[in-house]
Amino acid sequence: MMISNSTMLLLEEATDYIGICYEELGKSDYQKEVRLLEIKKEIEHTGTYTHSFEELEHGARMAWRNNNRCIGRLFWNSLTVFDERHQTTAEGIFDALVQHIDFAGNNGKIRPAITVFRAAQENGESMRLWNHQLIRYAGYETARGIVGDSSSLEFTKRCQELGWEGAGTAFDILPLVIQLRGEEPFLKEIPRQSIMEVEIGHPEIPEFSQLGIKWYGIPIISDMMLEIGGIEYKMAPFNGWYMGTEIGARNLADEDRYNFLPAVAEIMELNMQSNRSLWKDKALVELNIAVLESFQEAGVTIVDHHTAAKQFKNFEKKEEVEGRDVTGNWAWLIPPMSPATTHIFHKPYKNDLVKPNYFHQKAPYQF
């Protein structure tokens, strides 16, 4: 086979990656050279190449370490990597996803993990998940406004087109939708016992429970692409645990999401007539306390933004010791609540792209 431009590029990316990866893993120059020759041959014959498990594992970890938006990177080296590249059927994939959920959940002591499925083929086509996160609430447009999570409106509609029917509550768990090359999308509900949810109450405000707020325990991003050494894994769902503000200061608080601040302010009997009573800020703090305390009570791992910022500072120090520059996206790293109380607010970060990394990709149902 001829070496085309794209395979040249792939070889370059592979060479870059194998160089850094093997050095970090303490392998010898000889091992590196042997492996690169092997990769070159495979690319020449097939147009692509296949990562060893070790390369896949370390690449997924490096990609986490390199993601500029993530404040949780201190723990990059503890990521558990599941290799499911052999899966070819929707049922097999479905089972692997449920296994991921169960492993990550671990009865509440959440474990960061990623499950990597077959990479995109030479023509760019790939198996894909339609879900934004494996566990996520549906959103419905109704006559009395949006019910549920507005960020799920479009995907919910697609599920309904595929025959799914939600109960219509504000917290319906969406089914998994798996798309294989050339096949109809495969839709199936996650077994109920695999789904961990936390009811949100407030330790000092009993009326809080009457709001009927809950949230799922594990954020498992399933629509991003993992790129390692030029290979694109378009189906590679990964999870950490939540930072409280993601739920309490965004998902539940944003006006165009669940918009719970007015309801919280009402049970707190705050003066909502005046901006300067800072009722939004007060309600926001109590909503976030409620989230943190409720997860804690339920025994589900969660981190507050102050602790997460301290952990990130540790990460920065460790990376400096290793001689690696920490890149970062300031606007994403600052927490959406009291940001100036964290060190992150007070320093600049270089938002340079380093690979391997996780990338956004077009939703498969928008093609």
Added chain:
Amino acid sequence: MMISNSTMLLLEEATDYIGICYEELGKSDYQKEVRLLEIKKEIEHTGTYTHSFEELEHGARMAWRNNNRCIGRLFWNSLTVFDERHQTTAEGIFDALVQHIDFAGNNGKIRPAITVFRAAQENGESMRLWNHQLIRYAGYETARGIVGDSSSLEFTKRCQELGWEGAGTAFDILPLVIQLRGEEPFLKEIPRQSIMEVEIGHPEIPEFSQLGIKWYGIPIISDMMLEIGGIEYKMAPFNGWYMGTEIGARNLADEDRYNFLPAVAEIMELNMQSNRSLWKDKALVELNIAVLESFQEAGVTIVDHHTAAKQFKNFEKKEEVEGRDVTGNWAWLIPPMSPATTHIFHKPYKNDLVKPNYFHQKAPYQF
């Protein structure tokens, strides 16, 4: 006189500015052409040119409108501009500064204003103010740590070198320091009766007053350079009124400024052993309520960050109607408290530089 590169550049900047300024002021093309010829002649003869009052006034207002970091820009067209370009003595300048303070203060109903002094001469030298803000607290390094405002440490030392002695409290008002070309810096205290201060108490937490916190009423930035049509006004102090978070979420709260969150948390009897009690966030909200309420009580204009964000949204709308792009610096525009509750957090801004504008310049005592 020959037209040098720098005067060519000046003529270009002047032409750009007069073009926009005269259009916005509804003047005719003929008026514009006449004025540009005049400016060209003046530049050819003197190497510089002199703004009419109208050009100065509109330029200072446009510079405000163009400043990407300012959330208060809705009111750009109401800026009062004082022309003090005739001042040549330190005493005359001092009196003009005190007049600015009194006009702006207006018994608490604060009026946005700028006082413009003589522009930099051809060699770049200029009269300068050493103060960062006209009214600002001193900061001292002492055996028991920093007393006062750490952001004033260096300037306070310079004042001491010039013979000034502060009382040594956490809230000593610094003197004005005026530097004329080739002269020793002139230092003089602002008359006590011109200084408006607000003691910070909390409407529902009486112990708050025991912390002995206060802040001055008017922020008057005095170290930035106003550039209009290529002319650099290095001494042009300007003021608006405060947005509460500037005081409550930064000056009084930052760990390396007044660091009052632990003291506030203590009187609130919060659990400071645990990050996840969100004691910092709780103390922050109450400190900011205290600031807003105390200013209100004292009859001194102040705006909360929610109202300021709404006003900024109005500004964006108005500019759109006028057919002008709004540029902005997201990181500065988001308030340092509950930022995601404002619309600013949820949209991108282009941080392009548009002139006229206000620029940072090197502190004169660092030459």
